[in-house]
Amino acid sequence: xxxxxxxxxxxxxxxxxxxxAQEEDPWVVGLGLNVVDNSGxxxxxxxxxxxxxxxxxxxxxxxxxxxDYDYGIELSTSINKFQSGKKINSVFSVETINYxxxxxxxxxxxxxxxxxxxxxxxxxxxxGGWGGNFFxxxxxNTLNIGLGLNIRLGVYMWLNFQTLGKFSMDNNTPxxxxxxxxxxxxxxxx
Numbered sequence: 057x058x059x060x061x062x063x064x065x066x067x068x069x070x071x072x073x074x075x076x077a078q079e080e081d082p083w084v085v086g087l088g089l090n091v092v093d094n095s096g097x098x099x100x101x102x103x104x105x106x107x108x109x110x111x112x113x114x115x116x117x118x119x120x121x122x123x124d125y126d127y128g129i130e131l132s133t134s135i136n137k138f139q140s141g142k143k144i145n146s147v148f149s150v151e152t153i154n155y156x157x158x159x160x161x162x163x164x165x166x167x168x169x170x171x172x173x174x175x176x177x178x179x180x181x182x183x184g185g186w187g188g189n190f191f192x193x194x195x196x197n198t199l200n201i202g203l204g205l206n207i208r209l210g211v212y213m214w215l216n217f218q219t220l221g222k223f224s225m226d227n228n229t230p231x232x233x234x235x236x237x238x239x240x241x242x243x244x245x246x
Contacts, residue, residue, distance in 0.1 A: 082122050082245040083119070083120070083121055083122075084122060084243050085246060086117070086132075087117055087241060088216065088241025089239060090114055090136060090237055091114065091136075091237070091239070092136045093236040093237075093238070094236075112136060112139055116132060116133070116134040116135075116239050118131070119131050122245075125165065125174070127162065127164060128165070128181075129160075130183070131158075134155075134156070134159075134239070135156055135157075136157075137152060137154055138153040153191050153192050154190075155190070157187055157188065157189045157237070159185060159187040159220075160186050161187075162183070164181060165179050165181045166180055167179045176208070178208065179205070179214075180204070181203065181206075182202075183200070183201070183202045184200060184201045184202070185200050186199070186200065187200045189222065196226045197224075198234075201221050202219050204217060209242070212245035212246075213243070213244050214243045214245075216242070216243045217239075219238050220237045220238075220239075222237060
């Protein structure tokens with residue numbers, strides 16, 4: 057309980073200190089959780105969490121540079137692990153596979169076409185770019201396409217939801233199938 061109160065106090069102080077941060081072209085940093093679905097089932101079993109979603113080492117870190125409110129360039133990294141017994145490419149895995157991803161992407165904040173981004177309670181965006189996904193230290197290059205939603209928590213603090221489709225351009229590991237990555241993060245404008 058004390059830890060929760062301390063965390064809320066720290067978040068309040070950080071959010072208040074950024075109240076006078078730069079308005080135009082801000083830097084945005086985020087920390088959150090990610091889930092990877094590499095089941096190979098396409099859209100048939102999107103919500104089969106028990107067999108398809110990998111929920112281990114869920115860390116995601118992002119850094120973004122915004123331009124004129126409408127565009128951004130994001131660099132993100134995420135860590136996860138495919139547990140044995142989970143479905144990978146339509147087959148249940150017999151080994152544990154470590155997953156590490158680095159993504160460089162461009163964002164277009166499409167909701168800014170009908171909302172004033174300085175006063176909006178939410179912003180929606182389309183995102184796309186390159187991904188480097190390491191499956192047990194073997195890299196797979198992917199073309200990433202997705203969408204996201206930010207919900208305002210404070211003046212410069214947002215809750216971010218994002219889903220990416222990662223389409224493999226290589227064929228060099230057992231985990232190289234196209235896969236989905238879902239994430240939830242807290243992001244702050246600096």
